[in-house]
Amino acid sequence: MTAAPASVRVDAWLWAVRVFKTRSAATAACRAGHVKIDGTSVKAAQPVRPGQRVTVRRPGHEQVLEVVQLLTKRVGAPVAAAAYVDHSPPPPPALHAAVPRRDRGAGRPTKKDRREMDRLRGL
Template identity: 60%
Template sequence: MNTAGTGDTGPQSVRLDVWLWSARLMPTRSAATAACRGGHVRRNGDPVKAAQKIVVGDELRVRSPGRERIVVVTRILTKRVGAPVARECYEDHTPEPAPQLAAAPPRRERGTGRPTKRERRQFDRLRGRDAGGAAAPWEDPRD
């Protein structure tokens, strides 16, 4: 209840899945619930359930494909708001992605067919999947 003169500006806590959806960190509430169920969301370092309440000051770590976002809740939301307003409801402490991950993987020209064995080895070295040690006896050391 919000009574006049108490200085209460809104709810003090809200369900985690509702807040993730409202702050536009997840596209749908069911996606937020599924992320919590899958262990992709942590509050203050601990795995959480979707129905747990969050308050201002909680640190949330939200893992999505290829990235982990670290946000600190600064305002409680109960309804989905526009992107500029949603951005003001959390502080983003996510580190910058590594430059090699931000760059697009090398592409081959269309119509050139499958890569040769030499090109595959070069791609593997570039991606860090190189076997490491010395070349196998049947491999050409000039590659």
């Protein structure tokens, strides 16, 4: 039997716990500076150990994960979820406005109608 590793590359761990779909996507995120360990930007080969906090910045939100278990291979979702503790802040409430609909048979909007719609949308 092989012993559990003392550390794993951060890109491999993020891929193994299903934060990214591919390992190359995890590597690209590290290269772009979107991945931090304990508040410090890291390269893809940076080792991660249990107890460290990995922060992943995504469009619209930020994930803060505490490493509990090291994984080198991609595993099933329940096992992957047990490998970290999620300390992410709750996402901001999304405001969904109803999409305005034109009456059936009203035809295409005029230039004036389009300008009013743009003004309502804030464009």
